[in-house]
Amino acid sequence: MDIIIKIFYAVISITVATVWGLTLGGIVRKTYARVHKRIGPPLIQPFLDIIQTHSRRETITHGVMFYLGPVFRLAGGLGTYLFIPVIFGSVVFGNFSMAGDLLLVMYFIFFGQLGMALGAGEGGHPYSPLGIARGLSQMSAFELPFSLAVISIAIQYNSLNITDIVAAQQGSILNWTLFTNPLAVMAAMISLLGMNMHSPFSLVLAPQEIPIGPPIEMSGSFLGILQTNRAIFASAKLVLFMNLFFGGAAHPNVLIALIILMIKTLGIYMFSVLIGASFPRFRPEQSFRFFLKWPTLIGIISVLFIAYF
């Protein structure tokens, strides 16, 4: 009985994450449009796009792995999300958080991309392996500063449990990791730029270079699943960053906590969106070198600093 209630709560939490992720997508498009001095699509455009892709009458498939690719990707997104406690202290939004969930979440961030690599490769279009190669290399590059930041805060809080890390930041705004360990936050926020894949790190879905990259052969429902995943994955990453570095969303009232969550995640997302709107795209090798240089250095310094000072 316990697990059924837990699943019911998980469905609520996933629905909230999907709706908020898609709304964020709409806000991002609107922001980009305003930077281009356009009016931009309506906020509900991502929802309409998903209904539209799911209402295609035909959908081409290229084999079993092609079916499984988007499913793995969605499993990666859901896996990332389901092990993060969304609202500190809430039962409904607690998800399946447990000891050591931070490691599991870091694994799941990688997992979806690997599944997609298998699936998109079977489409047979030369641009999809090209996009995957770019995506996986960039992922390995930005995973380094992010891991260093995580190691740094794991030493700082002496825990790999996200709930513990959020609990340690409660009380005052000055308890946030942002103020207690700014170097780790710096390294992680730079790697978030790569994770969100906006310019200058939009190597994977680069419509002008490799038309849309990995999902080039995906149509109809396959694409719909990928879009849904993009929304869930975006909110999962943002909630993770909010929990680790910006004090999490904690309030006795769930609705107020949700509003805090929305404000904080929007702020974190806008960081990468505004940088994305102002910079052109890197070439792949420039992007990899960038991640392996400055953010990694900052990450190493933050680990050394937190361990010895």
Next chain:
Amino acid sequence: MENKDIKDIENAMKLANDGLPEKERALFADARPSHIGPANKYLEKFMNWARSRSLWILAFGTGCGATELRPLFTSRFDASRYGIAPRPTPRQASVFVIGGYASIKTIKRIVRSYEQMQGPKYVVALGSCTINGGMYYDSYNTINRIDYYIPVDIYITGCMPRPESLIAGFEKLKENIRAGECDGMNTYADNFDWYKKNQKQIIKDWNMPDYNW
């Protein structure tokens, strides 16, 4: 009917793919496009609403009319506020804008791209060249009427039509989609032989499969 007859009919319905070399024929599908009817009445109405609010244009400029698509997406006319967005691959696009005259070399690519699009798919033909040949009506190298080769949903007249008239055309297309009148995908499937005959008449070097799914 006996089993043998059914098999004969099935074999006769298969596509020959005789433009391809013998050893490559097995690599391509020999199935025809099939007629896929609309879903349940209310569901279809809802889906048509979503389809009309999210038109994904195939970013393939087939003639001089493609010039008009650039200002359409940039800040002056900004088609994205009407839910119109470019999409780089035919698999994901739902609207094909035929930009003006189609040379015989291009019509081959138009047919391939159109067949690769996943239905329901809509075609917007732009400029007088697509209707009757326009200023190229007696050219040895361009086709005169695009709807002999692929089904067209909306024509936008002019030479060239301005981006405003394109937006007006898209609004008309949206109305038709919402009314459930845009069924080019099934028109193509039902009259497949007629379209193929016309296409093969004009494309002399037919070195692609008969249906490019």
